[in-house]
Amino acid sequence: MWTESSDPESKPSRIWVSNSKLAELIATNPYILIKRLNSPIIPFLEFLRSLVQTDENIIKALKRSRWLISCDIERQMKPNIALLQDYDVPISRISYLIMTKPGILMQKPDTLREIIDNVKNLGFKCGSGMFTLAIHVMSSMNKLTWDAKIELLKSLGWSEKEILDAFNRNPLYMTVSEKKIRAGMDFFVKKLKWKPSVVSSHPKLLTHSLKEKVIPRTTVWRILMSKDLIGEEKELIYMLNLTEDKFLEKYVTKYEEEVPYLFKAYKGELEFGWLVGNSEGKLRVGRFQKL
Incomplete structure (x- = not known):
């Protein structure tokens, strides 16, 4: 499906949506069905595409909020975008906000200004990635x-x-x-x-998820610790922040000869013991049990 601007003085503008994507979009945002495909949807979609660049990204944004399609461009989005730019937020990060939390740009500009001021007062550098992320987080809670x-x-x-x-x-x-x-x-x-x-x-x-990441990786850490193959606290912190592929490469595959049962232990397929901490924070070999 594609829609085209009906304004004879404007350049033809098409927004393409494949049948499968259209079905997916309607399933997640049925509100679009009750809006006409002329004004105000076409100007809005054209404005949105000028920010997020692709029709695929338009769909991502519309799936994030069913009410985005009815947002007032002149009273909400444009003033909020201008406000963010006043604080040195680049258009690339504004585009990110539209696709991940469009509600930020749908609120009253005075509300967004208050959030931005709070973030700035917490010491974030205006325009930085962390500044934008902090705005995202503080907009998500009262x-x-x-x-x-x-x-x-x-x-x-x-x-x-x-x-x-x-x-x-x-x-x-x-x-x-x-x-x-x-x-x-x-x-x-x-x-x-x-x-x-x-x-x-x-x-x-x-x-991190305790069940999916922290406990399985702590299992590997403690086994390797018990064999003096890796270090202590700082090593585990590093292990927990690795991608899955990097973790397996650096801490499971690497030691499969020294510890052939390591992968099964990581997957929770073995019953064995832990190294447990004592009151001084030191590690000792403890009775084998699951956490």
Whole structure:
């Protein structure tokens, strides 16, 4: 399917959507069916394409919000885009926001300005990638949610400075649910005997899935530790932040001769023991059990 501008004085403008993509788009955004394919949809789609460049990216943006198609360009999107540009946010990052969280550009400009001012006051450099990401995160929660997470982290041993420093390092950790934050801190502090400050210095740790990533990789780490093949705390932090392919290459395939059962252990197919932490944070060989 394609739509074409009906304005005789304008250059022909086509927006192509394949049948399969059209079906996918309608399934995720049925609101598009009740809008006419002349005004205001065509001008809006043309404006959107000028920002995100491709029709594929238009579809991505429309799938993110069912209400984007009805957004007021003149009263919402253009003022918000101009506001972001006033703070040195490049069009490439504005395009990223449209495709990942279009609601940022659909709110009242005064609301967005308040969010931007808050981000700036937290020490982020205007226009940087982290600045844009912080805007993304702070737009996704209200003040009550933000304050509740601050209080939760304080109750888990973080100082307010550590919380804000961690936000500057990795804003995304504040999008993690309270339940997942508690579970992560329980694992790192109670199971591994790490100090809360270790986690606050590496907030990305809280964004990882315990079941899918943290526990399986910790299993590998402890096996290799028990054989004096790798180092301690810092090594595990590095391991947890690797892509799957890099992790397997550096820590499983590499040691398959020394530890032939390592891959099965990583996949949770073996029952064996752990190295457990003591109160001083040192590691010792413990009774074999699953976490």
